[in-house]
Structures are given as C-alpha cells and as structure tokens.
Amino acid sequence: MANEPLSGKTALVTGASSGIGEATAHALARDGARVALAARREQALDGVASDVEREYDAETLVVPTDVRDESSVAETVETTVEAFGHLDVLVNNAGLARGESVEEMTTDQYAAMMETNVDGVFYATREAIPHLRETDGNLVFVGSFAGQYPRPFNPVYAASKWWVRGFAHSVEARVGADGVAVTVVNPTEVRTEFGSAYGESFAERFEEGEVTEPEEVAEAIAFAAGQEKSTVSELDLYRRDKFSGF
Numbered sequence: 187m188a189n190e191p192l193s194g195k196t197a198l199v200t201g202a203s204s205g206i207g208e209a210t211a212h213a214l215a216r217d218g219a220r221v222a223l224a225a226r227r228e229q230a231l232d233g234v235a236s237d238v239e240r241e242y243d244a245e246t247l248v249v250p251t252d253v254r255d256e257s258s259v260a261e262t263v264e265t266t267v268e269a270f271g272h273l274d275v276l277v278n279n280a281g282l283a284r285g286e287s288v289e290e291m292t293t294d295q296y297a298a299m300m301e302t303n304v305d306g307v308f309y310a311t312r313e314a315i316p317h318l319r320e321t322d323g324n325l326v327f328v329g330s331f332a333g334q335y336p337r338p339f340n341p342v343y344a345a346s347k348w349w350v351r352g353f354a355h356s357v358e359a360r361v362g363a364d365g366v367a368v369t370v371v372n373p374t375e376v377r378t379e380f381g382s383a384y385g386e387s388f389a390e391r392f393e394e395g396e397v398t399e400p401e402e403v404a405e406a407i408a409f410a411a412g413q414e415k416s417t418v419s420e421l422d423l424y425r426r427d428k429f430s431g432f
C-alpha cells in the first residue's frame with residue numbers, strides 16, 4: 187500500500203522499551219511492519235506493544251532480551267523468525283552511556299558500556315544477517331554524533347559509537363552485494379531516558395523543542411528501513427545549533 191511502505195515486512199528493534207526504540211516501533215508499525223520488541227524490561231515492552239497494536243492495528247511480539255548475552259540475542263532472532271516467518275529489518279538501537287572520565291571509570295562500568303554498545307550490536311547483526319540475506323533486508327544501526335567527532339565528555343561511549351559506524355560500513359561492504367542495505371543513523375542529543383545511568387536523563391535535562399525528539403530519529407530509521415533497492419548508508423540528524431561555537 188502506498189501509505190504503508192513496510193506492508194508485509196517484519197522488523198526487530200532492540201532497545202524498544204523506551205526512547206528512540208519505542209518511537210521506532212511506532213513508526214515501523216505505522217508503515218505496515220510487524221514489529222518484534224526487544225529489551226530487558228518486559229513490562230515496559232508490554233506497554234509499548236499494546237500502544238502500537240491499539241494505534242496501528244499492528245502485530246507485535248515482545249521478546250525480553252539482554253543484548254549483552256549472546257544466547258539471549260540468538261534466541262530473540264530465532265523467536266522472531268519463527269513467529270513472523272522471516273526477518274526484513276533489524277534496528278540495532280539498544281545502547282548505554284556513562285559520563286565518567288576515563289581515569290574515573292571502573293572496569294565494570296567500562297565493560298557494561300562496551301558489552302551493550304559493541305558486543306550486543308555484533309551478536310544481533312551476526313544472528314540477523316543470514317535472514318536478511320534471504321529477504322534482501324535492511325540493517326539499521328543507531329550511531330551518534332559522538333561516533334563522528336571527538337567527545338571529551340565521554341570518550342568510551344564515543345569510541346563505542348565509532349566502532350558501530352566502522353562495523354556497519356564494513357558489514358555493508360560485505361553484504362551489500364547480497365542485497366542487504368545498511369544504514370547508520372547519527373543523532374545529536376535526543377530527549378529520552380538516555381543519560382539516566384549517570385544522572386539526569388536527557389528528557390529531564392532538555393526542554394521540549396531544545397533538542398531532537400525520539401520521533402524524529404524514528405522517522406529517519408523508518409525511511410532507511412523502507413528502502414527497497416538503495417541503501418541510505420548514513421543519516422546525520424543534528425540539532426540545528428550543534429556546530430555553533432564548535
């Protein structure tokens with residue numbers, strides 16, 4: 187259908203319990219996809235699933251997942267394919283930020299961020315690629331402005347996002363010829379629960395209108411996911427004043 191570019195498609199969104207992932211689940215379902223929702227908080231996922239089903243009359247699947255656990259991720263991809271029959275879109279969105287300086291960061295804090303932002307992305311991509319090859323599917327990564335420019339505030343987080351971009355484009359070089367499209371979406375500050383691991387969340391820190399809303403990022407992801415023949419490769423979604431005083 188013209189207004190449902192993802193009709194007949196299925197999508198798996200990691201980090202779908204809040205923020206960008208939740209908004210993405212809405213955007214993909216609105217565009218006609220059946221959407222599997224993955225994150226650790228099952229109750230929050232249930233809430234997102236019932237909102238999405240009610241608003242778009244869409245089919246959803248709640249798959250509690252810890253992206254730091256490779257068997258959990260493998261089970262999630264398998265459950266999704268079993269339930270939906272095939273997989274057309276993976277959105278690698280789950281992520282975690284901490285704000286400690288390098289010299290103050292404990293090894294546990296470092297590991298939590300790397301296992302979530304790097305290992306989790308690797309596990310989900312590895313499990314999804316064989317299915318995406320079958321469907322000429324779309325692989326979308328949520329990167330960051332922090333993965334494009336040096337960030338004094340949180341170097342480990344920034345480096346994890348540089349890894350995501352490097353991985354995504356290298357995977358793109360590998361699977362593009364097989365018909366799989368790869369996109370990285372790079373937002374600047376977005377009003378979500380992001381940042382709550384070390385203090386005020388971005389939703390609390392910024393007023394409405396001051397920075398990007400999760401729905402705007404979700405639109406970029408849905409646009410990338412809707413590409414039939416091309417790949418968008420990279421989409422930068424910056425707040426308009428980002429470069430002032432840079």
Ligand SMILES: NC(=O)c1ccc[n+]([C@@H]2O[C@H](COP(=O)([O-])OP(=O)(O)OC[C@H]3O[C@@H](n4cnc5c(N)ncnc54)[C@H](OP(=O)(O)O)[C@@H]3O)[C@@H](O)[C@H]2O)c1
Binds near residue numbers: 331373
């Ligand atoms: N907000 C920003 O300013 C901003 C800017 C650039 C890029 N990003 C990126 O955008 C992505 C989404 O973040 P957000 O802003 O929407 O923040 P958010 O509201 O905090 O969402 C993060 C999501 O990741 C999930 N998650 C975290 N650890 C997980 C784990 N071990 N297993 C499974 N899911 C896990 C969380 O779900 P559970 O807690 O339920 O597991 C949650 O759904 C992240 O990759 C982030 O780096 C955000």
